[in-house]
Amino acid sequence: MENGDTKPRRAGGRLCCLCNNRRAALKRPKTLEQICRECFYEVFEEEIHQVIVDNQLFKPGERIGIGASGGKDSTVLAYVLSELNRRHNYGLDLFLLSVDEGITGYRDDSLETVKRNEVQYGLPLKIVSYKDLYGWTMDEIVKMIGLKNNCTFCGVFRRQALDRGAALLKVDKLVTGHNADDIAETVLLNILRGDVARYELLLEIEQMYCNYNRRRRANSEMQTFQNLNLICTYAYFKRLDYFSTECIYSPNAYRGFAREFIKDLERMRPRAILDIIKSGEDFRIATTTKMPEQGNCARCGYISSQKWCKACVLLEGLNRGLPKIGIGRSRGIDNDHQKEMKRSNGSKNIESKQCGTLDF
Amino acid sequence: MACNSSSGCQSGGCYKNEEDSLRDQTPTPTATGTGGGGGGGVCIKCKTNPPISTTSTSSSPLDADNSRFCFDCFRSNLYGKFRLAVTSHAMISPSDNVLLAVSGGPASRVTLQFVHEMQVRAQKNLDASREKALPVFGVGVAFVEESCVSSVSSDQVDRAVEEMRVITSNLSPPMKQFHVVPIQNVYASDPPEDAKDRFRKLLDAVTDATGKEDLLLHMRMLALQKVASENGYSRLVLGSCTSRIACHVIAATVKGQGYSLSADIQYVDSRWQVPVVLPLRDCTEQELNLLCRLDGLVLNGTLLSSWQGSLKTPQLCMNPTSGINGLVSSFVTLLKEENPSRECTIVRTAGKLTPFHFNRVPETNDCNGSSATLRRLKKYNLNTKESLSSELFCPICNSPLQSSDFLGSPKITKSVSFDAACCSSCRFQILPKDPSSLELFSLLLPQQVVGRAKNDSCGNLNLLRERIQDCLLSDSEDET
Numbered sequence: 001m002e003n004g005d006t007k008p009r010r011a012g013g014r015l016c017c018l019c020n021n022r023r024a025a026l027k028r029p030k031t032l033e034q035i036c037r038e039c040f041y042e043v044f045e046e047e048i049h050q051v052i053v054d055n056q057l058f059k060p061g062e063r064i065g066i067g068a069s070g071g072k073d074s075t076v077l078a079y080v081l082s083e084l085n086r087r088h089n090y091g092l093d094l095f096l097l098s099v100d101e102g103i104t105g106y107r108d109d110s111l112e113t114v115k116r117n118e119v120q121y122g123l124p125l126k127i128v129s130y131k132d133l134y135g136w137t138m139d140e141i142v143k144m145i146g147l148k149n150n151c152t153f154c155g156v157f158r159r160q161a162l163d164r165g166a167a168l169l170k171v172d173k174l175v176t177g178h179n180a181d182d183i184a185e186t187v188l189l190n191i192l193r194g195d196v197a198r199y200e201l202l203l204e205i206e207q208m209y210c211n212y213n214r215r216r217r218a219n220s221e222m223q224t225f226q227n228l229n230l231i232c233t234y235a236y237f238k239r240l241d242y243f244s245t246e247c248i249y250s251p252n253a254y255r256g257f258a259r260e261f262i263k264d265l266e267r268m269r270p271r272a273i274l275d276i277i278k279s280g281e282d283f284r285i286a287t288t289t290k291m292p293e294q295g296n297c298a299r300c301g302y303i304s305s306q307k308w309c310k311a312c313v314l315l316e317g318l319n320r321g322l323p324k325i326g327i328g329r330s331r332g333i334d335n336d337h338q339k340e341m342k343r344s345n346g347s348k349n350i351e352s353k354q355c356g357t358l359d360f
Numbered sequence: 361m362a363c364n365s366s367s368g369c370q371s372g373g374c375y376k377n378e379e380d381s382l383r384d385q386t387p388t389p390t391a392t393g394t395g396g397g398g399g400g401g402v403c404i405k406c407k408t409n410p411p412i413s414t415t416s417t418s419s420s421p422l423d424a425d426n427s428r429f430c431f432d433c434f435r436s437n438l439y440g441k442f443r444l445a446v447t448s449h450a451m452i453s454p455s456d457n458v459l460l461a462v463s464g465g466p467a468s469r470v471t472l473q474f475v476h477e478m479q480v481r482a483q484k485n486l487d488a489s490r491e492k493a494l495p496v497f498g499v500g501v502a503f504v505e506e507s508c509v510s511s512v513s514s515d516q517v518d519r520a521v522e523e524m525r526v527i528t529s530n531l532s533p534p535m536k537q538f539h540v541v542p543i544q545n546v547y548a549s550d551p552p553e554d555a556k557d558r559f560r561k562l563l564d565a566v567t568d569a570t571g572k573e574d575l576l577l578h579m580r581m582l583a584l585q586k587v588a589s590e591n592g593y594s595r596l597v598l599g600s601c602t603s604r605i606a607c608h609v610i611a612a613t614v615k616g617q618g619y620s621l622s623a624d625i626q627y628v629d630s631r632w633q634v635p636v637v638l639p640l641r642d643c644t645e646q647e648l649n650l651l652c653r654l655d656g657l658v659l660n661g662t663l664l665s666s667w668q669g670s671l672k673t674p675q676l677c678m679n680p681t682s683g684i685n686g687l688v689s690s691f692v693t694l695l696k697e698e699n700p701s702r703e704c705t706i707v708r709t710a711g712k713l714t715p716f717h718f719n720r721v722p723e724t725n726d727c728n729g730s731s732a733t734l735r736r737l738k739k740y741n742l743n744t745k746e747s748l749s750s751e752l753f754c755p756i757c758n759s760p761l762q763s764s765d766f767l768g769s770p771k772i773t774k775s776v777s778f779d780a781a782c783c784s785s786c787r788f789q790i791l792p793k794d795p796s797s798l799e800l801f802s803l804l805l806p807q808q809v810v811g812r813a814k815n816d817s818c819g820n821l822n823l824l825r826e827r828i829q830d831c832l833l834s835d836s837e838d839e840t
Contacts, residue, residue, distance in 0.1 A: 187613065188610070188613070190709070191609065191610070191613065191706055191709050191710065192695065192702065192705065192706060192709075193705065193709075257691065257695060257698070261687070261691045264687055265614060265684065265687060268683070268684060268687060269570070269684060271616075271788070272614050272615075272684070274616070275613075275614060275615055275616030275785070276613055276614055276616070278616040278618060278784075279612070279613040279614075279615075279616050279617060279618025279619075279621070280613075280618060281618065282616075282618035282619035282762060283618045283619070283621070283622075283713055284619060284621075284622050284714040284715075284716075
């Protein structure tokens, strides 16, 4: 396709409606334009650039950590960010930051990808593992508590692990590759389980994006919406080759329903995903909803709204063989099971932190 | 109760037997107190009568919770929820004249029954009291007839209307007026045939299946409002149950109506000329179905045959599973199967969103009941502090607009742009895209809708803008 004005456009399908030159390769869900691959790259990268510039996400000379899981989202993010950094002279120092949850058959494979990315993009990589930070791998945790509630542990630990990794790398900001589907799913799930008014959505996103910045809360709150935009822009494109390697430990039934539902919705009305996010932003949440006060964990010093941070509470439960501590309301668990757990974990006790002597 | 069980509806026949057998059992209070052994035990509340689960064989697993009650406890429990909703939100006061919107489905049927019982009780009190201080509230019933846009034959519709009329007239004394409201009544002045034609054209102009459904819904409300205000009703009672509201919560979220969502799901919605109340907000669909079945409440057979068991109101005209709404309701059904209380959780979650200032019964001037009402409202923490409500409404769906919605549109003058006055959701799913057909579309809309848009864009909007300009950059012709 060297010569621009070829008449027989019918022959090879429609032409890209941006450059009117090459054959269209895909249809953008947002605008339903048919565009070619090259234009798609350009538009995609340009939109991310616009979001970054418009919202002044970065300042020159900053150190930026990219939360990298090896999945498509974070891979694209790492690629685009390093590309844009070069092209537009952001003057950023970029780092890859990965969390190794210790899930055999899932995370070890994806970490290989991140290691390849490290070489490909020339970005230094730091891996923080649950084993190092907490003394437990997810495999071990699941062996202990089963497949119920394990995602609570993983989620809490990962949030803190990312923070700690960020601190180790001395980065100023952390970016993650959450896409619109993820956020839409979060909005829906929050409705399904009753969380809207707890500022959960905003907090969650804020934490994901500005984890490191959260120490200066005023700052990070300003960024919440910008980040939403960032994701929105991403979302359309991420979903081009949608495949998801499910974590082998996440059998959450209604999360699966929600995901399936969102996919059906998208098929019916592509903009529904954005609409869900818009709804999530627009919910009339009482301004008086109390924001948790920020303090530090009495155990590990990590920021926390409570006396102990959630990770420490969960960890204490694990180490004492009472893994139900910190998870919702306690239901009658069979004592035998519990005792056995206690016995089998006696040896593993208190190897993570020096504060295992604290009693409840 | 169940004073109408002998109405001649063919669909009720199959339930009669169950009801009769139940009636046979209830008067024999087996082994008061200690009858815990036999069969499925006793009702978990009164501990005397056998629970529903033993008397009714065909209850689905979803009814598991309810069927642990005996029929009387179950019924009074449900009625209690209804009554609590009505009294704690001051939905119906003695001087009111309420109009019930009925569709023929279980929810509206139960609403009719409950409102009727409440009215009978009020009548009894009136007859008993000496000074006749409190009048009995009046009740009317309205059925929106949509034959002009439905595929159902007109004699079938006529039969359905007739059934509804019979059901209504079979209720005992305080007389209830029955209104049949053709949907094309939204056009005030047109002759009937023209109105039908115009309404059909209006719906046809909407390409999006979901948009069409929603537009019909808005028009239905418009028609109900019209008949209510013309006949001097002071409340419009809808039978929206928890399941229905849960679906609306998800659907509104999906359509990007997060801001206005909290307006639609409250017990009271007085942004309309005749305030709308939802007394069944706390009752789930299963409960209502179960009650209809056990109580022998006759449902409208003709309508039910075209009803498909969806959560939406019976729609004669289109397949409810075609659009987003259908997808949402099957999603909620799926969730419900996984966890029966999920829809309550959804409604409760959405209930935490801040309501609007109009989500309460408007102030009345009779000082008689107001102090009690006030106390009640305070008790339920309903003194809504309106926080930054814009007072501007989308002319089509009447949902409150967010400030960003209209501040984004550059032209606020009274120029033609009808779409600028609409909410983004309606703009996307209802309004045609290109200007010429948009022009045509706005001509097809009822005068009331267009008027609403004009009002908004010239009056309210300018007013608001002035206020904003006053605060922000007082550079124009301001003086104070």
